[in-house]
Structure formats: structure tokens, C-alpha cells
Amino acid sequence: MPANGSAGTYDYIIVGAGSAGCVLANRLTASGRNRVLLLEAGGPDRNIWIHIPLGYGKLFNNAKVNWLYKTEPEPELNNRQIIQPRGKVLGGSSSINGLLYIRGQHEDFDHWRQLGNAGWSFKDVLPYFRRAEDQERGADEMHGTGGHLKVSDVCEPHVLCEAFIKATQEAGFPRNDDFNGPTQEGVGYFQLTSRNGRRWSTAVGYLKEARRRQNLRVETDALATRVLFSGRRAIGVEYRQGETTHTAYAGGEVILSGGAFNSPQLLQISGVGPASLLRQHGIDVIVDMPGVGSDLQDHLQIRMQYRCTEPITMNDVINDWRHRYAAGLRYLLTRKGLLTIGAGYAGAFLKTRPDLATPDVQLHFLIFSADAAGAALHPFPGFIVSVCQLRPESRGFVHIKSRDPRVAPAIQPRYLTSRADCDTVVEGLHLIRRIMDKPVMRRYIDEEIAPGNKCQSDADLLAYARDTGTTVYHPTSTCRMGPDQNAVVDERLRVRGFERLRVIDASIMPTVASGNTNAATVMIGEKGSDMVLEDAKKSAPLAMSA
Numbered sequence: 001m002p003a004n005g006s007a008g009t010y011d012y013i014i015v016g017a018g019s020a021g022c023v024l025a026n027r028l029t030a031s032g033r034n035r036v037l038l039l040e041a042g043g044p045d046r047n048i049w050i051h052i053p054l055g056y057g058k059l060f061n062n063a064k065v066n067w068l069y070k071t072e073p074e075p076e077l078n079n080r081q082i083i084q085p086r087g088k089v090l091g092g093s094s095s096i097n098g099l100l101y102i103r104g105q106h107e108d109f110d111h112w113r114q115l116g117n118a119g120w121s122f123k124d125v126l127p128y129f130r131r132a133e134d135q136e137r138g139a140d141e142m143h144g145t146g147g148h149l150k151v152s153d154v155c156e157p158h159v160l161c162e163a164f165i166k167a168t169q170e171a172g173f174p175r176n177d178d179f180n181g182p183t184q185e186g187v188g189y190f191q192l193t194s195r196n197g198r199r200w201s202t203a204v205g206y207l208k209e210a211r212r213r214q215n216l217r218v219e220t221d222a223l224a225t226r227v228l229f230s231g232r233r234a235i236g237v238e239y240r241q242g243e244t245t246h247t248a249y250a251g252g253e254v255i256l257s258g259g260a261f262n263s264p265q266l267l268q269i270s271g272v273g274p275a276s277l278l279r280q281h282g283i284d285v286i287v288d289m290p291g292v293g294s295d296l297q298d299h300l301q302i303r304m305q306y307r308c309t310e311p312i313t314m315n316d317v318i319n320d321w322r323h324r325y326a327a328g329l330r331y332l333l334t335r336k337g338l339l340t341i342g343a344g345y346a347g348a349f350l351k352t353r354p355d356l357a358t359p360d361v362q363l364h365f366l367i368f369s370a371d372a373a374g375a376a377l378h379p380f381p382g383f384i385v386s387v388c389q390l391r392p393e394s395r396g397f398v399h400i401k402s403r404d405p406r407v408a409p410a411i412q413p414r415y416l417t418s419r420a421d422c423d424t425v426v427e428g429l430h431l432i433r434r435i436m437d438k439p440v441m442r443r444y445i446d447e448e449i450a451p452g453n454k455c456q457s458d459a460d461l462l463a464y465a466r467d468t469g470t471t472v473y474h475p476t477s478t479c480r481m482g483p484d485q486n487a488v489v490d491e492r493l494r495v496r497g498f499e500r501l502r503v504i505d506a507s508i509m510p511t512v513a514s515g516n517t518n519a520a521t522v523m524i525g526e527k528g529s530d531m532v533l534e535d536a537k538k539s540a541p542l543a544m545s546a
């Protein structure tokens with residue numbers, strides 16, 4: 001039996017030190033007044049590969065920093081189980097992600113507002129994106145400097161990326177040197193959350209500074225196992241560290257920032273979720289909330305693989321010890337070169353049909369090839385272009401499989417269950433072929449390895465997507481914000497029907513942002529922290545007079 005211990009009383013308890021949790025830990029402790037407890041199930045971010053951008057490839061299978069989730073068999077992907085890596089370490093997924101800095105489209109946030117979420121239009125959230133940002137290129141209307149999240153250009157152009165950019169332009173699309181500028185549409189280089197060749201996770205950017213403050217306590221290897229309630233008021237959290245179970249109390253609020261899989265899991269285990277599911281696992285139902293864990297969205301990516309005519313890809317560097325040594329030395333001496341690259345080098349946001357208002361697909365251009373994420377690179381020159389549909393209609397769920405918080409929940413994104421998603425993916429694959437067929441790109445293509453020339457019809461391409469499609473790691477919306485009955489949090493991120501309980505992480509997105517999701521989650525952390533502090537100010541006179 002685990003021993004029990006009291007871990008004291010705080011103003012705020014934050015569960016999860018990920019992209020959003022680290023922002024909150026910083027902002028809520030900044031005044032020096034609030035006592036904050038930050039619980040993180042993983043450990044410190046000491047693994048060297050966390051801090052070297054290219055090292056993200058080494059973290060896919062590392063259980064010390066990664067929850068290593070996978071989906072249930074996906075019915076529309078031939079019952080394949082899809083990997084779902086999630087950071088389990090200080091910084092959360094911002095410590096293991098691909099570093100691409102993409103906010104999403106202005107229209108995403110205007111849509112959130114249109115769904116009934118006051119305060120979340122693009123005009124409303126832009127100040128938070130700017131406040132978070134330390135943009136290497138300097139400040140302007142769209143960008144900020146001096147923030148905690150450093151954003152930088154790739155260190156140098158690459159000949160293959162140049163060809164891809166030119167070919168995309170020749171296919172009729174504009175060049176775009178700032179995907180986070182006035183418009184997302186076009187082709188260009190990605191920017192990264194890094195500086196001087198080092199990853200800029202939220203643990204590095206926000207938590208490091210906050211940890212110098214006396215009023216923040218950080219507990220690592222601390223798995224929150226239950227939110228404690230008095231009626232409909234959250235009063236604390238039970239957590240397990242090794243064999244010991246601790247109880248910590250919050251005089252102010254309990255804030256869940258465990259991410260799109262773990263926040264709904266913790267709510268369900270604590271008695272807040274679909275009643276039938278909870279009863280099935282012998283959990284006392286506090287409130288029947290079918291929305292907790294529903295509406296899971298994710299970006300499915302389909303990769304096309306090419307054998308390159310010239311030994312200019314990352315495969316050629318990594319597979320030859322002399323080149324590898326030279327790249328390592330260059331990185332050590334100059335902080336430049338291949339080790340500074342994230343999950344994509346160049347990319348594009350394109351419309352599969354000219355009549356669309358905004359891009360509906362994102363292309364990632366990678367200067368290496370491998371059979372799967374994190375797998376050994378091919379022993380020949382190769383590169384990958386992948387497509388993902390930006391606004392999937394398919395919706396899935398996260399449901400506990402056990403009342404034991406150590407047991408992974410059932411994760412079922414239900415990829416490609418919507419006809420529109422299938423059509424967009426097929427159009428996206430045709431689009432890649434159109435670009436690859438431009439002479440400026442074709443000269444670098446020895447062969448399309450996958451899907452290959454035999455795969456031509458729409459049906460073939462869809463079958464290829466079902467056979468090989470995988471996540472691009474953007475699960476969201478499982479504790480969706482909204483004004484409707486099924487929404488889990490309101491527009492101030494308070495769990496509906498409860499006091500002193502919020503969810504602040506990627507799970508609250510009403511719909512997945514059109515792009516990579518870290519920047520939007522950091523923005524949610526920034527905006528959410530202001531809401532917590534504003535609401536505390538409003539209730540302070542009441543508390544004093546009570």
C-alpha cells in the first residue's frame with residue numbers, strides 16, 4: 001500500500017508542465033504573491049537530444065520522455081494502430097516536438113469566436129501571440145519581440161528546399177516568407193521555436209525563469225491521480241510520486257494542463273465525464289458530461305517518398321560517419337547545419353481548389369526519407385513530401401479503459417471517417433505530384449518510392465492514405481470550449497458547472513488550428529493565465545469580506 005502524505009495548500013495547482021502548463025507556472029507566479037504547485041508526471045528535461053533540434057527523431061521511442069501512446073485500431077485505416085507520442089517531461093510535448101512555429105489561420109480564431117466564444121477572435125488572440133514571441137526578425141504588427149518563446153529562421157537555405165519552393169511557385173502558388181504573417185497561403189521555409197541552434201521549449205523559455213521564484217514548487221515524476229471536489233468546487237489534487245500518494249489543496253484554482261489525452265482522462269477518473277463510461281469502471285459520477293473526451297481531432301499526414309538523384313539529403317550525412325562527424329563538429333563550433341533542423345525544412349499552405357477562401361492542406365518538405373517516424377534513414381539519398389488536411393471533419397474520442405490513472409486511455413481519432421477528409425487528402429496527393437513534376441524538381445527525382453507510379457487513380461491514392469497515413473501529432477478539442485451543452489469549458493476556460501476548475505491546454509481548442517499546434521497552445525496558456533489572474537482580482541473583495 002502506498003504511504004500517504006500531505007503536500008500542503010497552494011493558491012493554484014497546475015497539472016502538467018507542458019506547452020501550456022509552463023506558461024501558466026510562469027505567469028501565475030510572476031507577481032510573487034501566489035503560491036503555485038506544478039505537477040509533472042515526467043522528469044527533468046536533461047536528455048541532450050531534447051535540446052538539439054534534430055534530436056527530436058531520437059525521442060519518438062524513448063519512454064523516459066514520451067507517453068508512447070497509440071490509437072485503438074482505426075477502422076478507416078485498415079485497423080492500424082497509429083503512434084501518438086506525447087511529451088512526458090518538463091516542457092511536455094514542446095520538449096519533443098518538431099519545433100515548427102505555425103500559429104494557424106486568422107480565420108481559425110474568427111471561427112472560434114463565431115462558434116460563440118467571446119474573446120477568441122483573431123484580433124483578440126493576436127496580442128497573446130505577440131506577447132509570447134521573441135521573433136528573431138524583429139517586431140511588427142503581427143510579431144513580437146522580448147517574449148518567452150524564441151522564434152528563429154532556419155539557419156541556411158538548402159538546394160532541395162529551393163527546388164521545392166520554385167516548383168510550387170511554378171505550379172501556380174505564391175511564395176510566402178512568413179506563414180504567420182498577414183496570410184498563411186504560399187510556399188517557403190518554416191520558422192522554428194529555437195535560438196542559436198537550441199530548442200526553445202516552454203520549459204526552457206518559461207519554466208526556467210519561474211523556478212527561481214520562491215513561490216513556485218515543481219514536483220516531477222508526480223502523476224496526478226484525481227481532482228478532489230467539495231460538491232461542485234475543486235479543492236485539490238491527489239498525486240502519486242513513487243509509492244507515495246500525496247494530497248495538495250488549492251485555495252484558488254485547480255488547472256488541468258495535461259494535454260489532449262490526459263486532461264480528459266483525469267477528469268473522467270475524477271468523476272466528470274460520460275456517466276455510462278464512468279459507471280462501467282466503477283467511478284462515482286459527479287456530473288454526467290458526455291463532452292469530456294469527445295470531439296478529438298487530429299491532423300492525418302500522408303507521406304510521399306522520393307529517391308533523390310544526388311547525395312545531398314540528410315540520409316547521405318547520417319549514413320556516412322565522416323559527414324556525420326563533420327555535421328556534429330560544425331554544430332558544436334557554429335550551432336549551424338543539419339542538427340538545427342526540425343520536423344520540416346520548407347513547407348506550403350495551399351488550396352486544393354482555387355475557389356476555397358483559405359488553404360485546406362499543409363505540405364511538409366523533409367530532406368530525409370525513412371519508412372516511419374523515428375526509424376533508420378534509407379541507405380540512399382531520399383526526401384519526403386507529406387500532406388495533411390488542415391481542418392478535418394472526422395471526430396473521435398478519448399475514453400478511459402480503467403480507473404487506474406496509469407493505464408493509457410482508449411484513443412480513437414477516427415481518421416478519414418468523413419468523405420470530405422478523404423477527398424481533400426486525395427486532392428492533396430495529386431497536388432504534390434503536380435509540384436514534383438515541375439522540371440526544377442524533377443531533376444532531383446530518381447524515383448517516387450511511395451506510393452509509386454502504379455498508384456494513379458483517386459481510389460488508389462485513397463487506399464494508399466488508408467494503408468500508410470499517420471499522425472502529424474496535433475490532437476486537440478477533447479475538452480472543447482464552447483457555449484453548447486457538449487462543450488467542456490466556457491470561453492474563460494472554466495469547466496462548465498464547476499467552481500475553481502479550469503482546463504488550459506490544447507484540449508480546449510474548439511476546432512484544431514490550421515497548422516502545427518504548439519504556438520496556439522502557448523497562446524492559450526498566455527490568455528488563460530490572464531483570465532485566472534483577472535478572475536482572482538474580481539473575487540478578492542468577496543473573499544476578504546467573507
Ligand SMILES: Cc1cc2nc3c(=O)[nH]c(=O)nc-3n(C[C@H](O)[C@H](O)[C@H](O)COP(=O)(O)OP(=O)(O)OC[C@H]3O[C@@H](n4cnc5c(N)ncnc54)[C@H](O)[C@@H]3O)c2cc1C
Pocket residue numbers: 015016017018019020021039040041042085086087088089090091092093094096097098099100101102222223224225257258259260262263266342343405472473474475505506507516517518519521
Ligand atoms: C512528436 C511531436 C511533434 C510535434 N511537432 C510539432 C511542431 O513541429 N510544431 C508544433 O507547433 N506542434 C507540434 N506538435 C504538437 C505540439 O507540441 C502540441 O500540440 C502541444 O505541445 C500541446 O501542448 P499541451 O500543453 O496541450 O500538452 P503537452 O505539451 O503534451 O503537456 C502536457 C503535460 O502534462 C503532463 N501530464 C499529463 N498528465 C498528467 C498527470 N496526470 N499528472 C501530471 N502530469 C501530467 C505530461 O507529462 C506533459 O508534460 C508536436 C507534438 C509531438 C508529440
